[in-house]
Amino acid sequence: MLCDFLPSTSYGTEGEKSNGKKSGVFGVSVVIPTYNERRNMMRLVPILEQMFSREGYDGEIVVVDDSSPDGTANLLENLNKKYGNIRVIRREKPLGIGSATVRGMHEAKKPVVVTMDADFSHPPSLIPRLLANIHDCEVVVASRYTKGGGMIAPPLHVFASCTINLLSNLLLRNNVKDATGGFKAIKKTVIDKIEICSRGGEYDIELLYKAKRMGFRIKEVPFIYIWRKLGGSKNQPVYYFIYLHKILQLLRKKI
Secondary structure (H helix, E strand, O other): OOOOOOOOOOOOOOOOOOOHHHHOOOEEEEEEEEOOOHHHHHHHHHHHHHHHHHHOOEEEEEEEEOOOOOOHHHHHHHHHHHHOOEEEEEOOOOOOHHHHHHHHHHHOOOOEEEEOOOOOOOOHHHHHHHHHOHHHOOEEEEEOOOOOOEEEOOHHHHHHHHHHHHHHHHHHOOOOOOOOOOOEEEEHHHHOOOOOOOOOOOHHHHHHHHHHHOOOOEEEEEOEEEOOOOOOOOOOOOHHHHHHHHHHHHHHHOO
16 A cells, blocks of 8 residues: 555544445535536536435535636536536636635535545545545545555655655644545534635645644545546646645644
């Protein structure tokens, strides 16, 4: 397994029920930040809608689009005519995946929020398992670095991700192995109590650190991250220096 040097934690992932219907979750908002994700969203939306129906969720899809030139927002607004539960928040220019995700979380109307990427690196089939685990905690993280998880991506990205998560775990001491994945379920009550200042992907480190410091319970469940097949990655290796800066910033502030 990747990143075996990360300290082990016991999150009780063995023997869990994967059927989201048994988790007590009735309402879920799936928040997705987008920029030029038209082709991916054409595939993802029907999958999410089928999941809502199959699992019995009262679901909505909240998309924050940073003025995608490929017409992502227009596509979603047309899809909403069919499904009726898609909300599209248009922003005038790209302002960062972190600020887009945080905006979507605050706009969400359901008691549980799932954040995920549009590119299928976050498998929608895992959502019922995330929701099945949230009955006894406040945040459930889809983790590449807990037992059973992994990351299939270019070696430089794997190395950078492992290194940043190791440093985050050791320096912030929040006992979270995967603090940068962006794929999670979180109760809306937690979102309403945490102020997030980050604009980019480092928002995840800030969110989980502050949640842990405020006493919220965090659980990790394993998943395999697979590098996107359609479109270009927005997460370049240089961004990991921004993640490191965020870790050091949080250490200095000691909220």
